Amino acid sequence: MLSSRNCASPGNSPPPTPPAPTRTHHLLHSILAGVDPATTATSTLHADAAHLLATLLHSKAAIRWADYAHRSFTHLHGPTHPLTLGAAHTLATAHHRAGHHQRAYRLYRQLVDHLTTTAGPDAHPTLAVRATTARVLNDLGHHDAARTLLADTITRHRRAHPGHPATARMAEHLDHLRHHHTTSNSNPAPPVDIPVLVRA
Structure with missing residues (x-):
């Protein structure tokens, strides 16, 4: 007789793992929870998360977070820091893709x-x-x-x-x-x- 622990049961199965992009979105959104992209970040963590999220989004959402990351890195490190330049590139690309x-x-x-x-x-x-x-x-x-x-x-x-x-x-x-x-x-x-x- 088979043990109940060996019997597959839909009720006992773990929930399916979301695809990697979805997990990344959830993680970045949780980091940025409560952050207003109209303001300037005071931590590199928020700026990093905003920059990465911008690369995963399109149109207005990508522009909003890319602009936030660029302003934040400029505020934190200055206009010619490598992080700021990377965010500037992402922001320019987001505008170009949006037709701006x-x-x-x-x-x-x-x-x-x-x-x-x-x-x-x-x-x-x-x-x-x-x-x-x-x-x-x-x-x-x-x-x-x-x-x-x-x-x-x-x-x-x-x-x-x-x-x-x-x-x-x-x-x-x-x-x-x-x-x-x-x-x-x-x-x-x-x-x-x-x-x-x-x-x-």
């Missing part, structure tokens, strides 16, 4: 300026963000300026990082811009592969 191209352009330009100062004008992260800035220019309808900026970025990247695979990806994107400069926003150009800014 003018806002994204300003944020990417500011990020390029900060990276030029902290990492150098020909550092890979600096040039990668310049390439994305060209994409945003194209989305804004400034096709000639976008192609000029991207061509200059490719030249710099090829000279500073010979053999780096990102150069070829940038060149492919430039070819796309040259052949499809009248493409509408309903059929956008393929994205340039942008690495996540590495924290120090």
